[in-house]
Amino acid sequence: MLFSDTFIESGLDADLVALARKVLDQQRITRSEGNLLYRSFPPGILAYLADEVRRRKHGEVVYFVRNIHLEPTNICIHHCRFCSYSARVSGKAWDLTMEEMCQKIREAPPGVSEIHITGAVARDRGIDHYAGLLRDIRRLRPDIHIKAFSAIELDHIFDVSGLSDEEGLKILQSAGLDSIPGGGAEIFEPSVRERICPDKSSSERWLAIHRSAHQLGIPSNATMLYGHIETIEDRIDHLDRLRCLQDETNGFRAFIPLKFKNKRNELSDVPETTLLDDMKTFSISRIYLDNFPHLKAYWPMLGKDATRLSLSFGVDDIDGTISDSTRIYSMAGANDQHPVMAVEEMEEMAQVMGRKTVERKYEVRF
Numbered sequence: 465m466l467f468s469d470t471f472i473e474s475g476l477d478a479d480l481v482a483l484a485r486k487v488l489d490q491q492r493i494t495r496s497e498g499n500l501l502y503r504s505f506p507p508g509i510l511a512y513l514a515d516e517v518r519r520r521k522h523g524e525v526v527y528f529v530r531n532i533h534l535e536p537t538n539i540c541i542h543h544c545r546f547c548s549y550s551a552r553v554s555g556k557a558w559d560l561t562m563e564e565m566c567q568k569i570r571e572a573p574p575g576v577s578e579i580h581i582t583g584a585v586a587r588d589r590g591i592d593h594y595a596g597l598l599r600d601i602r603r604l605r606p607d608i609h610i611k612a613f614s615a616i617e618l619d620h621i622f623d624v625s626g627l628s629d630e631e632g633l634k635i636l637q638s639a640g641l642d643s644i645p646g647g648g649a650e651i652f653e654p655s656v657r658e659r660i661c662p663d664k665s666s667s668e669r670w671l672a673i674h675r676s677a678h679q680l681g682i683p684s685n686a687t688m689l690y691g692h693i694e695t696i697e698d699r700i701d702h703l704d705r706l707r708c709l710q711d712e713t714n715g716f717r718a719f720i721p722l723k724f725k726n727k728r729n730e731l732s733d734v735p736e737t738t739l740l741d742d743m744k745t746f747s748i749s750r751i752y753l754d755n756f757p758h759l760k761a762y763w764p765m766l767g768k769d770a771t772r773l774s775l776s777f778g779v780d781d782i783d784g785t786i787s788d789s790t791r792i793y794s795m796a797g798a799n800d801q802h803p804v805m806a807v808e809e810m811e812e813m814a815q816v817m818g819r820k821t822v823e824r825k826y827e828v829r830f
């Protein structure tokens with residue numbers, strides 16, 4: 465008998481043992497099996513299964529990137545109830561000029577190879593403004609990977625400019641856009657989405673924009689904002705819609721579960737999830753999304769300790785060095801009010817788990 469057989473059979477009913485074997489045999493699990501994993505599996509066994517899936521995909525490696533975020537403005541047309549960041553909620557507004565944004569690029573620490581641009585949905589700004597920003601950044605840093613604008617921002621930019629998704633994406637791509645971040649997905653289930661972000665682009669629009677991007681060769685990430693008013697079934701529904709699109713396009717790189725933080729927003733009465741729920745969410749995401757290459761723990765939101773732990777629950781990517789360049793999570797109450805992680809700290813995090821770091825670098829484009 466294999467070690468894994470002994471381990472699995474030690475505490476589980478026969479139907480759960482069969483499901484665990486299915487995962488280990490690399491067979492795809494169904495929605496109802498996803499729900500069963502959430503509700504009936506001990507966390508230790510979930511960790512074991514998710515870690516097996518991760519190991520088969522990546523071996524003993526933890527990916528990271530030297531990156532900065534650029535958050536152009538927080539003056540937003542939308543009213544998301546989970547948001548602590550918009551000027552309307554925080555009472556602190558900013559709107560950076562092109563020169564201020566370029567200065568942030570010039571000041572990026574040495575070695576930074578990726579810039580992540582996302583922020584509020586600005587009312588009147590069309591494609592020329594965003595294409596101009598991309599071109600300026602590209603001029604300053606021809607070698608940097610530009611991951612920019614969530615599908616929600618893109619939806620509005622294309623609408624204001626009277627462009628189809630394909631037309632808009634092609635303009636941004638030729639101005640320097642390399643990939644699209646995963647923000648704005650929240651929860652796809654329509655009745656939950658209606659309650660937490662009533663005036664935001666629909667789930668169908670989010671998925672359609674990512675589909676068009678993938679068809680043009682622009683890869684993207686996907687997120688899920690969990691731990692507010694959604695059910696376990698809603699989380700599985702979210703994963704299922706992503707898995708279906710990935711079957712069609714194969715354009716997603718990473719899935720990033722985002723834990724809802726409840727400080728200074730309209731959902732502050734909702735308690736935050738437990739560490740156990742967070743780790744189960746990572747494991748089940750890793751198992752369910754069998755066609756996603758990476759599972760990322762975004763440490764500025766999760767915290768460094770929980771990120772370290774998540775490496776045992778299916779995570780292979782811990783995002784980046786950040787250099788204190790994002791406010792979304794600090795404003796919602798994250799522990800790190802000035803998020804920075806040195807490369808040495810990431811190396812140590814991986815080493816404790818018996819793994820080594822690999823810096824995620826993209827092909828240089830000119």
Ligand code: V47
Nearest residue numbers: 546547645646647648685689722723724725762796
């Ligand atoms: O869509 C907003 C989330 C997202 C809160 O692609 C909140 O590599 C928790 O998408 N509590 C934006 N979450 C950030 C994002 C992201 C982050 C890191 C990496 C990548 C990537 C993408 O932040 C929003 C929303 O889901 N968010 N407020 C809050 N109170």
